[in-house]
Amino acid sequence: MTSASETPVALRGEIRSLTGLRIVAALWVVCFHFSFTPGDAYTEVWKPIRPLVHTGALGVDLFYVLSGFVITMTYVDKLGKRPSGRGWVAFWWARICRVWPVYALLTTLFGGWILYKQTRVTDGFLVWQTKQPDVDFWAWIEQLAMVQLWHRPFFDGSSWDAPAWSISAEWLAYVCFPLLVLLLFRVRRAPAVVLGAVAVLCMVPFAYVCYTTGNPYHPWSWVLRIMLGFLAGACTYLAVRRMRITPRVERVAALVAVLAVAEILVGLWWGWWRGQGQEEYGGVVVLVFPVLVGSLAISRRGLSKVLSTGPMVHGGRISYSLYLVHVPVFEIFWTYMIWEPRIAPGSALGTFLVPHVLLLALVLAHLVYRYVEEPSRLWLRGRGPGRWSRREPKAAQVLAVGTREDPPADRPAAAPVDGHPAVEAALAPARHEASRRATPVHQPGRSA
Numbered sequence: 001m002t003s004a005s006e007t008p009v010a011l012r013g014e015i016r017s018l019t020g021l022r023i024v025a026a027l028w029v030v031c032f033h034f035s036f037t038p039g040d041a042y043t044e045v046w047k048p049i050r051p052l053v054h055t056g057a058l059g060v061d062l063f064y065v066l067s068g069f070v071i072t073m074t075y076v077d078k079l080g081k082r083p084s085g086r087g088w089v090a091f092w093w094a095r096i097c098r099v100w101p102v103y104a105l106l107t108t109l110f111g112g113w114i115l116y117k118q119t120r121v122t123d124g125f126l127v128w129q130t131k132q133p134d135v136d137f138w139a140w141i142e143q144l145a146m147v148q149l150w151h152r153p154f155f156d157g158s159s160w161d162a163p164a165w166s167i168s169a170e171w172l173a174y175v176c177f178p179l180l181v182l183l184l185f186r187v188r189r190a191p192a193v194v195l196g197a198v199a200v201l202c203m204v205p206f207a208y209v210c211y212t213t214g215n216p217y218h219p220w221s222w223v224l225r226i227m228l229g230f231l232a233g234a235c236t237y238l239a240v241r242r243m244r245i246t247p248r249v250e251r252v253a254a255l256v257a258v259l260a261v262a263e264i265l266v267g268l269w270w271g272w273w274r275g276q277g278q279e280e281y282g283g284v285v286v287l288v289f290p291v292l293v294g295s296l297a298i299s300r301r302g303l304s305k306v307l308s309t310g311p312m313v314h315g316g317r318i319s320y321s322l323y324l325v326h327v328p329v330f331e332i333f334w335t336y337m338i339w340e341p342r343i344a345p346g347s348a349l350g351t352f353l354v355p356h357v358l359l360l361a362l363v364l365a366h367l368v369y370r371y372v373e374e375p376s377r378l379w380l381r382g383r384g385p386g387r388w389s390r391r392e393p394k395a396a397q398v399l400a401v402g403t404r405e406d407p408p409a410d411r412p413a414a415a416p417v418d419g420h421p422a423v424e425a426a427l428a429p430a431r432h433e434a435s436r437r438a439t440p441v442h443q444p445g446r447s448a
Contacts, residue, residue: 015073017296018066020307023315023322025059025066029163030326032056034358036128037330038337039345042354051272052265055282060166061206061229065289067170068233069297071177072184076238079178080185086385088178093385095174100146101376102321102368103167107143110161110328111135117335128331131157146171153219162327169226176227180234188238195239199290202232207284210271214279229286236290240297253295254302260292261303321373322365329361 035046035053046053079087114126114135126132131154133139139160142148146168149158155165187195205224209216216225243249264285271282296304306312333353337343343350 015070015297016308016313017299017304018070018293018307019316020309020312021293021296021316022063022066022319023312024307025062026315026319026322028052028056028059028062030056030322030358030361032059033162033327033330036334037354037357038334039350039354041346041351050277051269051282054272054277055268055280055285057280058283058286060163061225061286062289063166064170064173064226064229065233065236065293067173068230069237069293070233071174071230072181072234072237073241075177076181076184076188076234080181080188083178083182090385091178092174094381095171097377097380099167099171099320101380102324102373103146103164104144105372106324106328106368107159107161107164108140111140111143113328113332114160120339127160127162128334129157129162133157133160135160149222154217155222161324163323165222166226167324169222170230172223173226173230177230180231184234184238189242190238192239192242195235195242196290196294199232199235199239199294200287202228202235203286203289207287210280210283210286214271214275214281216280216283229289232290233293236294237297240294243298245298250299250301253298254304257292257295257299257303260288260295263288264292318365318369321368322361325364325368326361329357329364333357 031053033056035056075091079091117126118135124132126135139148143160143164149155149165149168150172152158155169159165159168205228206216206221209218209221267285267288268282271280271284274281296307300308337345337350341347343353
């Protein structure tokens with residue numbers, strides 16, 4: 001069992017700053033894809049931030065680091081002690097409940113659009129990808145199983161909904177995670193500086209390829225990106241949880257977060273200058289992603305405070321739906337720009353509608369999250385392997401999420417687990433408060 005001093009209170013439950021960071025990563029990807037809209041009516045608008053938009057694909061790598069951090073935080077102590085077939089299946093089911101319903105819905109709906117488009121075009125150009133994906137029944141089954149990328153060296157043309165390649169890659173990471181967590185659990189007590197250094201080193205191969213070639217898309221590069229990005233996030237969490245969080249540490253972490261963002265921006269503009277807007281030398285900034293995620297997890301001020309605001313957190317919660325819905329919305333609109341002269345690139349109506357399509361994607365993401373993603377996740381979690389979840393002992397709950405409310409005065413506090421001193425320490429305040437409430441207190445003017 002993890003001692004109370006080993007895991008900072010800030011890392012229990014949802015870390016709002018990291019949830020807010022998700023919408024930043026999602027919008028980075030969305031703006032990258034939106035920049036391919038036919039026509040140049042808004043070229044001057046994009047121009048000042050072109051180095052940022054041009055490298056929007058790196059938002060996927062930021063997502064991988066975030067996923068590794070959050071998944072490890074949630075499951076390292078649950079699954080890492082010893083192999084457990086039941087625990088593994090429960091973990092996989094939890095991830096399916098989280099990612100599959102929206103993915104399956106949008107993949108199927110967009111597949112229907114592709115079949116319709118197939119009846120209208122003669123050049124075979126069905127989706128806005130360099131390589132056209134297979135569109136048949138078995139391809140649909142492969143898409144639904146989220147394994148369409150596993151046997152392909154390149155992600156282009158692997159998925160109907162273009163960004164879904166990264167979902168297939170992440171599903172592979174989830175499948176492998178129960179084995180990885182056995183190792184993570186056994187190195188969790190390594191010094192924080194060592195774990196942090198390993199987290200940064202995990203990003204070196206991808207950064208090195210970007211620095212030397214400006215082209216990180218080589219055969220099976222997607223495997224390198226997901227495995228090392230996910231591992232970097234996992235090691236970042238292990239490093240952070242080994243740190244003693246004090247006000248001074250929080251202040252330093254807040255400063256580091258700002259410096260990390262500044263370093264990312266400098267690196268992106270440097271990469272744009274070096275590649276003259278053609279190559280992706282700016283990918284070297286992935287080295288800073290673990291530093292950014294770790295510092296935001298520690299601090300509660302500055303940038304963390306901004307990302308923890310209500311709108312940013314809600315944006316983070318709808319980010320997955322936004323990630324999957326935006327390309328279908330964009331591609332359908334782009335197709336009609338070609339089919340309908342009234343909204344052709346450069347036309348008055350088409351130019352007026354372009355920014356509204358971006359807003360439409362955001363609105364649809366909210367609706368999909370509200371009426372599909374979250375309800376289906378909750379419904380599925382109570383079925384199948386989700387029913388295997390057992391209620392944790394009270395003491396374990398205190399260590400995991402803190403005491404939400406004091407126990408009733410007429411009920412004794414939960415017994416410690418195996419007499420662990422950390423559990424005793426965590427339960428001591430609750431026991432004291434229960435005892436205080438049970439003892440009558442004389443107040444002036446009132447009977448005892």
